[in-house]
């Protein structure tokens with residue numbers, strides 16, 4: 001079956017599309033990536049997405065309009081992808097744009113609720129592309145008692161499980177998240193959770209201090225110094241010590257968090273470059289801490305660990321060097337997912353093609369040990385063309 005996966009993540013940088021051929025093979029599946037393309041959001045669309053993610057500054061009318069506008073953007077991205085890689089598309093899995101995510105329950109209007117919301121009108125995609133759409137993947141996992149995230153672990157397991165080596169799949173998008181697959185283990189032994197900010201804080205500070213949407217190759221970060229006292233103060237955020245399963249978003253590491261980090265840097269007399277270097281070190285340190293506290297204790301000593309990085313953060317050379325410096329002494333072999341056959345930009349989009357395939361075949365696709373769900377769940381809703 002030829003399936004397209006469409007992802008637009010918490011960085012709000014744009015849309016990734018992956019075209020994947022999925023075939024049954026033995027007891028499992030074989031995935032072949034036919035092509036993948038990235039489509040940056042226009043500055044005006046990025047601006048309204050970011051403001052919609054900031055619950056305090058948005059209106060219901062804006063959200064309704066954005067739902068439609070994103071649907072149009074996904075249609076254009078899919079059309080352009082299929083034009084470049086002509087295929088007979090049979091199914092689309094579209095993650096949508098997360099506007100709000102609260103993975104843990106809290107009191108609201110006299111009851112406890114957890115909630116998540118991804119938008120991008122699927123009816124538009126189905127009508128324009130003439131193919132069934134699977135969307136709204138996260139709620140079914142939450143209803144089953146999970147956090148609704150992360151969902152990529154299914155792909156991680158299908159593609160990267162190994163008999164001899166432990167594999168850690170670290171994605172660095174807006175948020176960082178990891179999946180641990182111990183050697184020769186079933187999918188129920190896998191753990192996965194968000195590690196904290198990925199590029200989100202770096203991006204926010206780059207916009208404010210350098211009027212750029214991100215730190216290309218980590219150039220600015222390579223020019224500054226880490227302000228250790230600010231780093232240790234920001235690492236005190238309760239998210240980092242919370243035990244998995246856990247998920248995060250702009251609610252934890254958005255504009256207010258970046259503002260606080262900048263203020264601390266300025267109080268210390270740091271330069272603008274130092275603020276970017278310190279935010280980059282925060283991502284590297286929070287990933288390392290997550291590995292030490294929640295991953296390493298689950299592994300037998302002397303087991304070789306491949307630490308495989310994907311997402312836009314893999315292109316930040318300063319961040320990758322910081323990770324190498326911290327993770328190698330802990331016995332990790334740092335790689336990029338491209339070294340293992342999956343381009344760093346394509347992994348999450350491929351995952352949503354696979355998740356859609358599962359839903360189409362009425363198969364549960366959440367990984368309860370990753371999301372904290374009490375049971376497997378068939379994810380998402382299908383909109384027919």
Ligand SMILES: Nc1ncnc2c1ncn2[C@@H]1O[C@H](COP(=O)(O)OP(=O)(O)OP(=O)(O)O)[C@@H](O)[C@H]1O
Nearest residue numbers: 009010011173174175199214216217311312313315
């Ligand atoms: N060449 C590059 N150099 C440095 N950083 C880069 C580069 N290209 C992309 N990035 C960073 O990667 C980010 C986008 O990453 P990605 O597309 O993986 O995130 P996402 O899918 O939006 O997020 P999430 O996985 O959290 O949902 C950009 O916002 C930028 O910070």
Ligand SMILES: CC(=O)N[C@H]1[C@@H]2OC[C@@H](O2)[C@@H](O)[C@@H]1O[C@H](C)C(=O)O
Nearest residue numbers: 010098101149150151152175177348
């Ligand atoms: C609610 C939400 O959109 N979460 C995203 C986000 O971006 C990264 C991290 O936080 C991860 O938990 C998740 O996305 C990936 C695709 C996942 O579900 O695995």
